[in-house]
Amino acid sequence: MGMxxxxxxxxxxxxxxxxxxxxxxxxxxxxxxxxxxxxxxxFDKFRSLGKxxxxxxxRVICVSDHLVPPPNQKFATMLNEWRExxxxxxxxxxxxxxxxxxxxxxxxxxxxxLPGTISIGTDSHANTYGAAGAVGNAIGVTDAAVAMAxxxxxxxxxxxxxxxxxxxxxxxxxxxxLSLHIMxxxxxxxxxxxxxxxxxxxxxxxxxxxxxxxxxxxxxDLGAKNGIIAPDAITQRYLKDRAIGDWDMxxxxxxxxxDQVYTIDISDLGPTVALPGKLDDTVPVEKLIGTKFxxxxxxxxxxxxxxxIATIAKILKDKQVHRDxxxxxVPASQTVYLEALRAGYIETLVEAGVAVDTPSCAACAGIHTxxxxxxxxxxxxxxxxxxxxxxxxxxxxxxxxxSVVAASALTGVITDPRTLSL
Amino acid sequence: xxxxxxxVADDYVMAYDIIIQEYWTSAIxxxxxxxxxxxxxxxxxxxxxxxxxxxFTFIVAAHNFAGGGKSIEHVITGLMGAGVQAVFATSFAxxxxxxxxxxxxxxxxxxxxxxxxxxxxxxxxxxETGIITNITKGTxxxxxxxxxxxxxxxxxxxxxxxxxxxxxxxxxxx
Numbered sequence: 235m236g237m238x239x240x241x242x243x244x245x246x247x248x249x250x251x252x253x254x255x256x257x258x259x260x261x262x263x264x265x266x267x268x269x270x271x272x273x274x275x276x277f278d279k280f281r282s283l284g285k286x287x288x289x290x291x292x293r294v295i296c297v298s299d300h301l302v303p304p305p306n307q308k309f310a311t312m313l314n315e316w317r318e319x320x321x322x323x324x325x326x327x328x329x330x331x332x333x334x335x336x337x338x339x340x341x342x343x344x345x346x347x348l349p350g351t352i353s354i355g356t357d358s359h360a361n362t363y364g365a366a367g368a369v370g371n372a373i374g375v376t377d378a379a380v381a382m383a384x385x386x387x388x389x390x391x392x393x394x395x396x397x398x399x400x401x402x403x404x405x406x407x408x409x410x411x412l413s414l415h416i417m418x419x420x421x422x423x424x425x426x427x428x429x430x431x432x433x434x435x436x437x438x439x440x441x442x443x444x445x446x447x448x449x450x451x452x453x454x455d456l457g458a459k460n461g462i463i464a465p466d467a468i469t470q471r472y473l474k475d476r477a478i479g480d481w482d483m484x485x486x487x488x489x490x491x492x493d494q495v496y497t498i499d500i501s502d503l504g505p506t507v508a509l510p511g512k513l514d515d516t517v518p519v520e521k522l523i524g525t526k527f528x529x530x531x532x533x534x535x536x537x538x539x540x541x542x543i544a545t546i547a548k549i550l551k552d553k554q555v556h557r558d559x560x561x562x563x564v565p566a567s568q569t570v571y572l573e574a575l576r577a578g579y580i581e582t583l584v585e586a587g588v589a590v591d592t593p594s595c596a597a598c599a600g601i602h603t604x605x606x607x608x609x610x611x612x613x614x615x616x617x618x619x620x621x622x623x624x625x626x627x628x629x630x631x632x633x634x635x636x637s638v639v640a641a642s643a644l645t646g647v648i649t650d651p652r653t654l655s656l
Numbered sequence: 657x658x659x660x661x662x663x664v665a666d667d668y669v670m671a672y673d674i675i676i677q678e679y680w681t682s683a684i685x686x687x688x689x690x691x692x693x694x695x696x697x698x699x700x701x702x703x704x705x706x707x708x709x710x711x712f713t714f715i716v717a718a719h720n721f722a723g724g725g726k727s728i729e730h731v732i733t734g735l736m737g738a739g740v741q742a743v744f745a746t747s748f749a750x751x752x753x754x755x756x757x758x759x760x761x762x763x764x765x766x767x768x769x770x771x772x773x774x775x776x777x778x779x780x781x782x783x784e785t786g787i788i789t790n791i792t793k794g795t796x797x798x799x800x801x802x803x804x805x806x807x808x809x810x811x812x813x814x815x816x817x818x819x820x821x822x823x824x825x826x827x828x829x830x
Contacts, residue, residue, distance in 0.1 A: 258803065258805050260829055271680070271681045272728070275683070275684055279816065282816065282820070283816065283819055283820045283823055284820060284823050284824055285823065300681075301681075308681075309681075312681065356727060357727060358725045358726060358727045372727045372751055373727065373751075373754065374727050374728070374729040374751070374754065374755040374758060375684065375729055376729060376755070376758040376759070376814070376815050376816060377754070377758065377815070379816070380815060380816070380819050383819065383823065384819065384823075384829050386829050388805070388815075390803075427747055427748075427749070428750050454725050454751075455725050457720060457723065457750065458750075459750055599680075600677050601677070601680075601681070618724075618725065620672060620724060622672075622676075622677060622696075623672075623677075
């Protein structure tokens with residue numbers, strides 16, 4: 235019996251020829267990521283294991299993303315303690331304020347994720363790494379501390395579910411729409427619990443790395459263990475000047491066994507929106523045309539990449555954000571920010587009346603930079619819309635793609651970007 | 657054998673509501689995290705020590721307990737600090753299922769348990785057999801027994817102890 239790509243990665247990294255779903259394995263991890271508000275605890279726990287040196291100084295990746303730039307004294311002090319502990323352990327790859335970005339963006343963009351390997355991070359959207367053909371997994375600080383000490387993590391080999399995506403993408407339809415569509419179809423509350431989700435098919439083969447990251451990113455919100463796309467020419471091109479280390483074109487065997495296989499024809503998919511409160515309460519944008527909102531947000535580890543910024547810049551070029559809308563863009567990393575500046579997108583967006591802020595998790599974590607207040611109705615390209623997620627419990631969050639956010643920011647009400655004459 | 661009264665969730669319980677946003681950046685500490693644990697689940701628990709003071713030993717819930725996608729361990733330490741010794745549900749969100757294993761807090765999968773208990777019922781759990789007895793109602797349920805690794809980690813008092821001991825003894829982790 236053949237193996238799926240996730241099974242192969244689990245086998246390869248646990249020194250076995252073969253694994254089957256349900257089996258428990260200790261695997262080697264390629265990289266361990268932790269961030270500002272949990273990182274100090276990781277290092278403290280790591281030392282409590284009786285170790286002083288991490289398993290590999292180049293492979294413990296430290297990022298400041300949730301608390302930067304510090305909006306208050308508490309966070310400033312936490313960041314100081316964090317910097318101190320990272321320095322103390324002589325960590326090679328420290329992406330602190332000035333070189334920062336959202337950890338998951340940093341991990342892929344800076345080449346810390348390699349096809350065929352396993353990378354873990356102390357934040358739920360670590361599933362993003364699957365875009366590079368790796369198993370990306372979210373873990374707690376305990377697992378991170380253990381991996382820092384030993385270079386290993388334990389896993390139960392998951393069953394795999396395949397999403398085979400065919401057809402051609404309609405204009406302005408993005409990977410986010412597919413994510414939300416799958417959310418609506420499979421439900422948010424864990425119907426894909428513990429599963430490895432594998433995305434294949436012509437519409438995935440034509441999808442950019444940015445889109446692949448969006449798709450894998452939100453698999454955690456389906457309850458899945460990981461989301462993965464086998465490496466191909468697009469992965470190769472993306473990783474060529476970034477990846478550190480050797481890798482191969484690992485793929486599922488033809489006779490691999492899947493728990494379920496779903497085929498989706500993307501040609502039928504239009505822009506999609508999740509209604510406030512639940513991620514799986516999704517509707518086609520047509521059903522919400524004319525719905526009022528007052529805040530527009532583009533950013534996060536889901537949709538803060540160059541391609542997302544290029545999309546909103548294309549829609550807003552030489553136009554003005556509606557006077558009743560406050561729109562914020564937070565690029566996913568300093569690198570993305572610089573690329574967007576050089577491409578002229580930032581200028582276009584500032585001219586259009588978009589506020590651009592320093593790369594961070596921003597309002598997505600509800601702790602700073604554009605948080606929602608009472609009565610706010612936010613149209614967000616982020617990843618979660620639960621009550622209170624972006625701040626006030628009396629605010630509502632609609633989730634959608636960057637193209638819907640930009641088209642709607644232009645008109646002041648929820649708008650289908652396909653209907654704009656651009 | 658663990659014995660005590662249970663709290664039964666009347667709705668889907670999210671990790672988000674077990675530990676609300678303003679405490680995500682707190683230290684991971686059972687005493688601290690338990691003060692406001694479950695604050696977002698029910699208005700009556702949104703007071704300092706409100707859930708803890710109820711003295712529940714077990715939580716009974718339905719599908720995807722502690723879902724919604726937070727990997728923070730405050731969820732587990734908060735429950736443990738409040739005296740919770742096991743959670744029974746029809747399924748668990750994977751991030752917190754994993755954290756619970758790492759802390760040695762039994763997250764026990766059991767079909768139909770949510771329909772067979774009411775808040776305040778006296779339950780007894782046998783970790784060896786996986787049998788959950790509802791003493792108040794005189795019924796019992798067979799849960800999924802813990803996998804050997806999970807039991808081993810639980811016996812060690814959590815993954816930190818388990819790994820610390822292996823490192824100290826120079827044993828391989830495999």
